[in-house]
Amino acid sequence: MTKRAPAKRPAIHMIDTEADTLTDLALARRERSPAAELLLQEIDRAKIHPAAKMPADVVTMHSRVEFVDEGNGQSRTVELVYPADADISAGRVSILTPVGAGLIGMREGQSILWPDREGQQRRLAIVKVMRA
Template sequence: MSASDSAAQRPAITLSETDAERITDLALGARARAPKVADLLLQEIDRADVRPDTPADIAGMGAEVEFVDLSHGETRTVTLVYPADADISAGRVSILTPVGAGLLGLRPGQSIQWPDREGRERELRIVSVRRPELADARP
């Protein structure tokens, strides 16, 4: 399967206007040092349903995402962050990593075929999404 075939089969994603704008700027600025991930992020933003606000179950910036890598069955929980806040030992994954970019905009039950650092396609399935900043803002 070619990269364009894979992209055409990706699930629908939703992003907030704020995430879309900030991640576009970040990806454009990162093209020289991380061209593959930057281009993947820009493709995802182009095909996303961009809304003023997004539901709490959407994997956006600051979201805690539990997912399964179906290539080996491992379940992981990570928080999507900007590069300056990344700390893999604390489970904070940069949006400029393949995994971070692949999870963006998905909701529980969705899965995506996504390239890893070596370019191998892996299927990532979302188990749960928790957005602490949205949960804390509700009465």
């Protein structure tokens, strides 16, 4: 039996100051949030930019992002926020959720195979990024 290599994740981009803040947040919440480890892995592989050089089509903190869950075809538009500001009924998703950690740094047109809360792999495709 042959083992399949995990799907390669697309290149991602992060703002330098956000990467620092998110690293501190994820390290502080590592014991209580399974998504914290996923977030740290994403920060480690991200290309880091100063805010002024960040491409406009990249998901950053407080971006509104439209994405499609390709597993069920459902489209959602959410704002990516810090945990204290999260409110799913208002469309504000915490960076410390699996979806939040999967969206950060992605560009319009990219997709990523990402675990959901139950550990099932889902393909999320970025349709549109709107900056605050």
